[in-house]
Amino acid sequence: MAITATETETTAPGAFGPAAALSCRECGERYDLAPRFACEFCFGPLEVAYEFGSVTREAIQSGPNNIWRYAGLLPVPGNVAELPNMNPGLTPLVRADRLAAELGMRSLHVKDDSANPTHSFKDRVVAMAVEAARTFGFRTLSCSSTGNLAGAVGAASARAGFRSCVFIPAGLEEGKIVMAAVYGGQVVAIDGSYDDVNRFCSELIGDPAGEDWGFVNVNLRPYYAEGSKTLAYEIAEQLGWKLPEQIIVPIASGSQLTKIDKGFRELVELSLVEDRPYKVFGAQATGCSPVAAAYEEGHDVIQPVKPDTIAKSLAIGNPADGPYVLDVCRRTGGAVARVDDAAVVDSISLLARTEGVFAETAGGVTTGVLRKLLDEGSLDPAAETVVLNTGDGLKTLNAVEAGVTATIKPSLDVFKEAGLF
Numbered sequence: 357m358a359i360t361a362t363e364t365e366t367t368a369p370g371a372f373g374p375a376a377a378l379s380c381r382e383c384g385e386r387y388d389l390a391p392r393f394a395c396e397f398c399f400g401p402l403e404v405a406y407e408f409g410s411v412t413r414e415a416i417q418s419g420p421n422n423i424w425r426y427a428g429l430l431p432v433p434g435n436v437a438e439l440p441n442m443n444p445g446l447t448p449l450v451r452a453d454r455l456a457a458e459l460g461m462r463s464l465h466v467k468d469d470s471a472n473p474t475h476s477f478k479d480r481v482v483a484m485a486v487e488a489a490r491t492f493g494f495r496t497l498s499c500s501s502t503g504n505l506a507g508a509v510g511a512a513s514a515r516a517g518f519r520s521c522v523f524i525p526a527g528l529e530e531g532k533i534v535m536a537a538v539y540g541g542q543v544v545a546i547d548g549s550y551d552d553v554n555r556f557c558s559e560l561i562g563d564p565a566g567e568d569w570g571f572v573n574v575n576l577r578p579y580y581a582e583g584s585k586t587l588a589y590e591i592a593e594q595l596g597w598k599l600p601e602q603i604i605v606p607i608a609s610g611s612q613l614t615k616i617d618k619g620f621r622e623l624v625e626l627s628l629v630e631d632r633p634y635k636v637f638g639a640q641a642t643g644c645s646p647v648a649a650a651y652e653e654g655h656d657v658i659q660p661v662k663p664d665t666i667a668k669s670l671a672i673g674n675p676a677d678g679p680y681v682l683d684v685c686r687r688t689g690g691a692v693a694r695v696d697d698a699a700v701v702d703s704i705s706l707l708a709r710t711e712g713v714f715a716e717t718a719g720g721v722t723t724g725v726l727r728k729l730l731d732e733g734s735l736d737p738a739a740e741t742v743v744l745n746t747g748d749g750l751k752t753l754n755a756v757e758a759g760v761t762a763t764i765k766p767s768l769d770v771f772k773e774a775g776l777f
């Protein structure tokens with residue numbers, strides 16, 4: 357079984373670029389780069405550790421117009437840009453002056469990751485998993501998904517020549533199901549929540565039938581998760597090689613938030629940006645907010661919940677990275693906050709109306725939390741702030757009520773009479 361990899365399953369030198377090992381986030385134990393994800397000693401999660409070579413702003417800026425400009429900071433081979441993949445990244449950092457004015461802020465940007473190939477930030481993480489799967493010789497790509505990941509895995513598998521089989525909770529938005537299925541892989545809906553899907557996938561992984569399956573967010577997770585660092589790199593580069601002072605990140609498993617922090621710290625370590633304080637704020641929907649609850653109560657342990665929210669892409673009741681999210685938000689002086697579904701819908705409209713960015717519900721959550729934290733006085737309106745939109749509103753159409761202003765006969769008189777001029 358691949359997850360208990362032996363020497364022969366570790367990989368050729370160079371296949372993972374600057375990545376040197378996997379290390380346990382709890383006890384620091386190090387492992388060879390193999391398809392493993394949990395520490396043998398303490399069961400802590402593993403993450404990629406690096407020995408970086410020389411990485412300069414100039415080298416990055418002369419690279420491809422996608423995440424591969426940061427290949428020297430990622431667990432991928434040097435020639436990654438020539439391999440068949442979706443080439444995600446370098447999405448717009450929208451200067452949100454109108455929204456800032458409405459909220460009384462000085463400097464606000466929206467990082468619009470709906471501009472990725474399958475319209476969510478998940479293309480970034482899947483691109484890493486594809487390279488790892490190629491190196492380890494897996495033939496099927498799989499995942500447990502709240503929707504967006506399934507679409508990203510389907511598309512990347514089609515492009516890179518893998519078979520795919522993805523697992524989602526039943527009852528997802530239609531847009532997400534179609535996007536998962538259209539690329540020709542198998543889409544299996546499980547009668548239950550995302551957490552039930554995840555449990556099911558853990559059983560599948562232990563079965564010999566799944567031997568050549570790469571689960572992008574399970575046995576390939578250490579590699580996959582590193583893709584979220586590219587959000588940090590891009591934001592800093594797009595701000596003119598500067599860290600933002602405040603950033604608001606949605607939380608499902610919490611992996612994206614912790615890796616954005618890792619990305620910022622690496623940029624400082626490599627002297628690619630000046631060291632200045634930044635605050636990381638986590639955002640959840642009230643109907644699935646175990647991390648916000650732990651934060652508010654001052655706990656370190658996350659109490660799992662049963663999700664009930666329109667923000668289905670964030671509906672993970674038992675988030676694997678929850679404790680690490682608490683660490684990052686507390687260490688940086690940020691916070692974790694939640695908003696209800698009505699505020700999510702309202703915030704989707706606000707962002708669309710002020711900035712022309714149509715966010716899926718996850719973007720409504722981050723924008724809603726931005727407003728809430730400003731109202732509460734926990735966010736500095738004068739500080740340079742970035743809010744993430746991680747997915748496209750076309751995937752969650754049912755969340756919003758927007759329609760035609762009027763239906764009229766094709767007549768100028770009628771148009772005038774309707775008072776629409």
Ligand SMILES: Cc1ncc(COP(=O)(O)O)c(C=O)c1O
Pocket residue numbers: 476477502503504505606607608609610611612613669670716718746747
């Ligand atoms: C649109 C969107 N935003 C944010 C997230 C949160 O990602 P993470 O699981 O890394 O916290 C997800 C996860 O599925 C998502 O689909």
Ligand SMILES: [Zn+2]
Pocket residue numbers: 380381382383384385395396397398399400
């Ligand atoms: Zn350990």
